[in-house]
Each structure stands twice: as C-alpha cells, then as structure tokens.
Amino acid sequence: MPSDTSNPKPKIKLAIYWGAACGGCCVSVLDTHEKLLDIVANADLVFWPIAMDIKYKDVEAMPDQSIDLTLFNGAVRNSENKHMAEVLRKKSKIMVAYGACAYMGGIPGLANLYSKDLIFKRAYEESESTMNPDKVRPVVQFEVKEGTLSIPEFFNDVYTLNQIVDIDYFIPGCPPQSERLIEVFTAIVTGIGLPPKGSVVGALEKTNCDGCLRKKTDNKLIKRFYRPWEIQDDKETCFLEQGVICMGPATRGGCGVRCVVGNSPCRGCYGPPPGSPDPGAKMMSAIGTMIDANKPEEIDEIIETIVDPAGLFYRFSLPGSILGRKLL
C-alpha cells in the first residue's frame, strides 16, 4: 500500500467499535504496528472509543452512509450494543463483523448456556466475592431525586452481529491476525479483489491441519481424551492422535496455526470452513469416529473424559450455530 501522504485520492472514513468484547480486537488493530500509519494515511478515523473521545450522539448526527468502513467487534449482549450496531449500519457503506464474537458470538456467546436470570443470580448473589444480602439487582431505569438513571438492558441471549443487522463481510479470529486485517483493509480501500457480500474474508478455505506441521496419520484412535495439561505433549505428533481435542480440522486456516506452533491445540476461533453448517457438530461427529471402543459402556467412559463438550466444541460459535443456545 502506498504510504505517500500526498496521494490525491481522498481518505476513507473508518469507524471501529466494540460490542460485547474483551478489547483484544481493538488491540489487534494496534498490533499492525507501523502499518497502522498506512491505515491512518489512507483513512480518517471518525469513531474508535478505545482511542478517541467521540460521543454516541456525534455518530448519530453523522449523515447516513457517510462512514466508508466500520469494523465492529464484539457480540451483541445488551441494548447498547444493539443500538450502536443499528446506528453504525445506517451510517456505514461497508460493515464488517470483525473477530470471532461479532462473527459467531465468541466467548461471550457461551453465556447462552445459561439464562439472564441464572447469570444475574450467580453474579449478584452467589459468587464467592459477592456480599448482597438484599439481593439487589441492576434495573434498566432507576428514579433518583436528580432524575431518571438508566443503563442498557441486558438481553437473555447473546447474538452475533449478523443476527441483529445486515453484514457485508466477516473477519474471523480471536482476535483476527493483524496481517489479515491489512490485506482486507487494502482490498477495501482499493476495491480490488473484494469477494461477494456475505463472504468470510481474511481467512483461508482449507482448515488448519493443512498448514499444521505436526505429523498426521490415519491412526486417530482414542482410548481417552486429555486436557492439554494432563499429558506430556511430544511437540511433533498431531494433537488428536495424542488424545487432545484440537479443533484444527474443523477450523478455517488463516491464523498461521499459531496456537499449535505454540504447542497448544487449536481452539477454533477462526470458525468453520465454507459450507459447514455447524462447526461444533462437525467436530463432534469427527471425534465420534475416533473413539476406540465397541461396547456402549466403554464408549460412554471415553466420552466422559471430554470435559465441558459444549464449551469445547462451541467455544467461539454457540450463538451462530444451529444449536444457538441451551434450552432451559
């Protein structure tokens, strides 16, 4: 990308926003290091709460379609997230769901294994550090003598961004790799090589095993599953063949297989490959074929060694999966 600031081409207007997120996606933008200067050379940042002091009302006052590109990270967990998703959609030409939470629901999406009531009960009554004998819980509106105080409404469900507003592109990752951001940003700025609306960008079609350098064979027969800390990893054999569940085969490549390079199994943050309707179901189906037993009791015993299957197979994808949530 040319970094020549005398480029007569007008800068694009860029917004970056977070919903239910940890902040890591915003940091991943900063992680572009000196390339950030290239971004800034080509874009005017009009809204980025982590870095700039601009109020919601300023965004609401912008003309519709005036922002060229919005990178929205984080899931939609409350009315504030939803409101800003709707405002930004209206103000933006291109809206990108940036990162696993916006794309599939992400880690916050695991809250769909519970209800709002159960979460509040845990957070405001039961947690070890809570002292709340009156069982006070947050309310959306509260009257005080100065007037009405309000906070966003906490939804019962966590939503993916696409479940709330129409999305142009999806960039997976927890967080997305900064190199991929640069590639996608360049494509958007230049308009060259942009795939059809609705595509996942900044990721490969093949899943992670393709780029994984560990030794793989067809000998995937598992007598018991291990959590990564329960086993001495030999640092060269396929994690699955060692009995450690690795989401690599069911997860799009593009991250550089970083977790596995760091001797940790893939957790699945890049989401399912194209055409896979449900990443968790695909992986469970595959795992089912690896269980080395014929007797039902023995199979049950081996399955028991998979701790927290919902959180394992749907770690980043529960709200966006066919499953959606746990029925309570």
Next chain:
Amino acid sequence: MEEPRIGVYICWCGTNIAKMVDVEAVSAEVGKLPHVVLAKNYKYMCSDPGQELIVKDIHGHQLNRVVVAACSPRIHELTFRKAVEKAGINPYLFEMANIREQDSWVHTDRTEATSKAIDLVVAAIRRVQFHEPLQKRSVNVDPATLIIGGGISGMVAALEIANAGKKVYLIEKTGRLGGHVIKFDLTFPHLSSARQMIRPILQRVENHPNIDVFLNTEIRDVTGYIGNFKTTIRINETESTELRFGNIIAAVGLKPFDPSKIEEYGYGKFPDVITSMEFEEMLGTGQVLTKYGKEPRNIAIIHCVGSRNKKYHEYCSRTCCMVALKFVHQIRASLPSANIFEIYADMRAYGKGHEEFYALTTHKQIIFLMYDQQERLPVISQADRNDNCNMVIRMNEKLSGESIEVPVDMVILMVNMEAHENVKEVVHAIGVSLCGNQFFIEKHPKLDPVATTTGGVYIVGTCQGPKDIPDSVSQARAAAARILATIATGSVAVEVTTASTNEKLCCGCQTCVKVCPYSAISYNEEKRSSEVNEVLCKGCGTCGSACPAGAITSKHFTDRQILAEIEGIMSMSFKGV
C-alpha cells in the same frame, strides 16, 4: 439452478394410508407451498395408472422434480425412480415420503396422523429442491473367483463355479482340504459316513482343471472392487503369486470352543473329559476307550458347552444336539452294555428328519437328564477310590427337581462353534462386517443371506453363523449362482450415491481414511488430500459425517439436502421452542 417445478403425489394405498390419513387434506395443504406445481392423491400410486399419472404430469406441466408420499422407499423407491426416468427426468430428482410404515400403520389418531403426513411430505418437498441429477455407472467383471477356505462349503462353491467353466482360486490356511467335516466319522440324522461323502468332492476339487488350490496360504490385503479385485497370496508365510479375480467367497468356517475356561467341567484336569471333536477323532479309530485303555462303563454327554450361556456365548450352536444323539448310536454300537447319560439343557431337533432321529435315539436305552443352564452347571469331580467309577457328576436334575450324582468314566463335552481369533484379518482384507459374536454379517438376514454389503464379496458356511452341512452346502451353491450370474452378464452396476472429496477443502487430517468400512478412501500424499474410490464406495455416508472440514460430500445426502429436510419437518405443525 433451474426453478423447481415439483409434482406431489399422495398415495391412499387402498385403505392402508387413506383410513388413517386425510389424503385430501394433505394434498390441499402441500399444494400451497412454493414451487409445488400440483399435488394430487390417488388410490394406488404404484399401479400402472398411478405411474402413468406421474409421467403424464411431467410432460403436461413441465415438472422437473417429483415427490411421492406412499409406503417405505425400500418397497417402491425404485418403481417411482423408473417412472420418473421414463418421463425423461433424472431418477434422482425424486424423493419419497413414507406415510405408511412411519405414519398410518403406527398411529391411531387420524388428525395427528394427517398432520404428521403433512410434515413428512413438506420435508420431502424441501429436500427434493436440492436434489442433483446423478449418473448410473457399471464396471466389467473378471470371470475368476477367489474362495477363502477349503472346507465343505468352500469346496462345493468352487466345484459349482468351476463346472460352469470359470476359474477358481481356492486358498486354504492349513495343509489340507476338507475342513472339519473330514474329521467326522458319521453324519446325522442318516448315520452315513462323512468321509465317503467328502472324499470324492475333495478329489474332484484337487483334479479340476479350473480350480487352483493353494494350501498353507493366507491373504493379507485385497485391493480393488467388485469385478476387479487383486491380492498377493502368502504361501508358507512368504509373498507369492498375485491373483486377479472379480468375486470373493469367504468360507473360513468356525472353530470348536475351548471348554477349559468352564471350571465346573474340569477339562484339561480330568483326562477322560473330552470334547465332541476329540470324540469324533476317537470314533475314527474304531474304538471307544478311556485314557487308560479301558472300555468305559458309564459315559455322559453334556450339551450346550459354551453355548446359550451369557458367560460364554449366548447363541445356540445349532448342530450339537443332533451330534450328541448321533454319538449315542455310535457308542451303543461299540459298547452295547454301557450306561449313556444325555445331560442336556434343551433338546433342539428343528431340522428335516431331526425330530424322528431324536425319537429313534430314545429307544437306545439311554438316560436323559436335564439341567438348568441359567441356575447351575453340572459339576464334574474325581470319584472316591471306593466308587465303582472314574468321576462323579453332581447336578440338579430339572425335571425331577432333585440333586443327583451321576457315575461316569468318560464325559463328552458338546462344544460350541465359535469364531477363529484371526478372523479379523480376513474381515479387514475383504471388507465385511462382524456381528457381536464375530460372525460375518450378511447383506440382508432374510432376503440376501449370502451377499455382504461389499459388492462382489459373499459369505458361506459357518463363518456366517453355526450351521450344519446341508445349510452350508445350500449357501455355497447360492453364492456360486450369484457369482455366475454376474460373470454371465459381464458387468455390474455400482453405487451411484457415493461420496466425493473436494480437494480445495480437504485439510489432510485423514479422519476419513479409517472410518470407511469398504477401504474406499486413501490419502494422497502428493495432493495432500484424501481420495474416495467411487467404485468401492457404497455411499454409507460415514466419511461425510466424519469429515470435520466439510470436504467430503455424500451424493444425495448433502448437508444442504438433509438440513432442508429437517427444516421442512420443523416448519409446519412443530410447535416447539
């Protein structure tokens, strides 16, 4: 994709469906759905006029997809596919909804059965929109046949095929042909000589110009597919000739159960407790003698040893009761004054001439004692020095309800027939499945008892389950007839709804390779992708569901088709969350 134009036909099946399902309501309801051009109901869709109706509508209304809601697709899917094909549409652009076996026959509430029928038809309508045309394929058949196992069933099958002028490779693991039958003295129920029966068969096999016999020979791997298999046989554990053949018959047989694991009987501890197979060999010598060379005065024959008992094998070995009765005749002939005790759990005399044989045997001055297999097995112990016998059997006699002691000098254990330990090697090599008792599984237990789910692979004789000589021979001749039919035709149709791999998506994890029951998938190191051999593939779908990368598509069972079907089921009457 062209705009779907779907014709839907609801069958009454006389009153079979119509009495429990409001067929008018179903056709009216599904007729409102998008892409449904017409929805009709008719008395018998499978009849000629029913099929004609479909053909006429395809032409008259330019239909390009058809749904028939009737009986099980197992019964008439082929009928309707042919009808659709006759009208010029690819037969796979058709879907069947089963509203008889899965609806009208199993429900008693007409309103609910009707609403279920609507759900099932809607599911089929949603699904058929995603169907893709598939093309029929066939492969040529090599006229040679490989037969594994030189027992009576293997030899009979070999002769049947060889006599028709076709090549047979008969391989036998041991150093001689004849299997177990050649070790028998007499056969039941006619007490004719086993040797006289099998010797001529054996000679014909050995001298037949179309049969190549390989002794001390085993196979490790068979590659290829129906019509075109090959293997390298191993003679005396060294690699040898490569053979090519179009069909395979497995006739690997069973082996006698080892009774030493049943403590009560003391086999191995008492020298005169012997198995039925050992007694057969003794009969071959012409003398019935104890280990010390004395004529036994008291002989007990214990039935169901290792059979019909959850601790050992739950199944019945089918032949032992009759062999035990046969032994009575043979013992009585050589020892006219001996006491013979038949200690049985149940007398099974189901075959042709068997009940008569049982009746005949009861006149041989023998004592029948019944024990309860579930309660307590008879216990054999050493007799006291003062007793006038070798051993004593203590048992609860079931009919009298009394605990008794039976004096014996010799005990014959009617041992169960069980699978060989090394059967798994053959199973893996030829791609058949085993049941829980390690017997080879036939394609259909009633209608296709000698074929397997792997095309071109047949199973005959006791490897499919314990059976007597006539049953084994029937199977052998049946399999030979099936094979000769494919050789005569020269080619066979192969599965159309196979799996295929998308190299662009395959990540090379190789999860699919081992799950394939037909060894149809291999990993191509160069392309770093799995490959499905579509001739070997039976379309079972295991790999498609196992593939975590979504790189394997099972034709006619794609994710999109199945999800559309599920969405259809859920869309109408389902009032869940």
